[in-house]
Amino acid sequence: MDRRIKRTKAAIYAAFEELLSEKKYEHITVQEIIDRADIGRSTFYAHFETRDDLLKAVCSELFSHVFSDHSKAEASHDFSSEDDTLKNALTHILYHLKDDRKRYSRIFSCESSEIFWSYFRKQLSELISGYNYGYETGKTDIPEDFRLDFLGGAFIEAVKWWFRTDLKTSPEKLVSYFAALTGQDQL
């Protein structure tokens, strides 16, 4: 690959990720990116059609690291590669995220429709905590705030799936799926 391209892309990526740590993705302009990267306007558009294009490219690049070469991750965190379970696979992913936490934090803090979901999630977590009398705290070592955030977020995921599949499942069934998969049957 042409060195100039590599240099230009690197400059754009760096500027973009830097900006991402300062402000929301939605408020970052192409102008700011090229100013920060110190490249010509036309140069940017020679590589990316839109700002979304750039984000996609960055995501793609990031994830190529996350999901490739589990073995490497294992090697660097001393897991026996024979124990190839989902749990370990997920653990390896988490280690990778942790190793590059700065980059991922920037991306993870993007938001937009999140305004909506965060409303929903907050309300749900409160709602769930209100029904907690049947739940024995202390029996497990799962932090209460994790449990509430997680269940709220997981329920949102169920709702998202529900809408993706055109609400063809009845609410009762959906809730039963949710309850079954989260072991919240008792509530």
Next chain:
Amino acid sequence: MDRRIKRTKAAIYAAFEELLSEKKYEHITVQEIIDRADIGRSTFYAHFETRDDLLKAVCSELFSHVFSDHSKAEASHDFSSEDDTLKNALTHILYHLKDDRKRYSRIFSCESSEIFWSYFRKQLSELISGYNYGYETGKTDIPEDFRLDFLGGAFIEAVKWWFRTDLKTSPEKLVSYFAALTGQDQL
């Protein structure tokens, strides 16, 4: 409340939600909203400071319906109000969403950082499905696609929580929480 204000806000809301069903939130401009609502530019800014402000207002209005008056929801869907469990509460919420599915669909389809999460989720679901040999299909009536989407999304929620709390939990512990709350211990 002044009728003019009510009319103006209604016009803005209608135009906004209409646009929301045609394009992504991020690409909707104030210009389009006031054109569609047929109101003066200054009038819009008299009610909302920014486009995000408007979205927040719409969300707030929408959720005030979702989380208020469970009793009403119960009445209209014949639940015995004595059975006040979390499951029923969630079911009622789902019914409400279903009743107003058109409005909610519009909001739900917003995206932005979703570009990132959807990448992640897709990969995760694939990963999980690869470890499914231990899972007995057919034993439950939970659809396979729901299970995969859900577990992927739920794991993302765990990761989000992880980052919100500054990665202070070890990857192993986080995965064990996830496994415990989703009954995926066996994998």
Next chain:
DNA sequence: AAGAAATCGAACAAAATGTACGAAAACGGA
């Protein structure tokens, strides 16, 4: 009917967008 409040619309500066083009620079293969 009268005073208050909201809307209109036109105008404005500032900024961003996406595109175009020729000149200059950097590249890679021979």
Next chain:
DNA sequence: TCCGTTTTCGTACATTTTGTTCGATTTCTT
């Protein structure tokens, strides 16, 4: 090192959006 190719630069440009201002006008409330 040379030469054709590719990339970058810089500038320019038309268009669009943004957020604000202000007086005139309309609509509301009482």
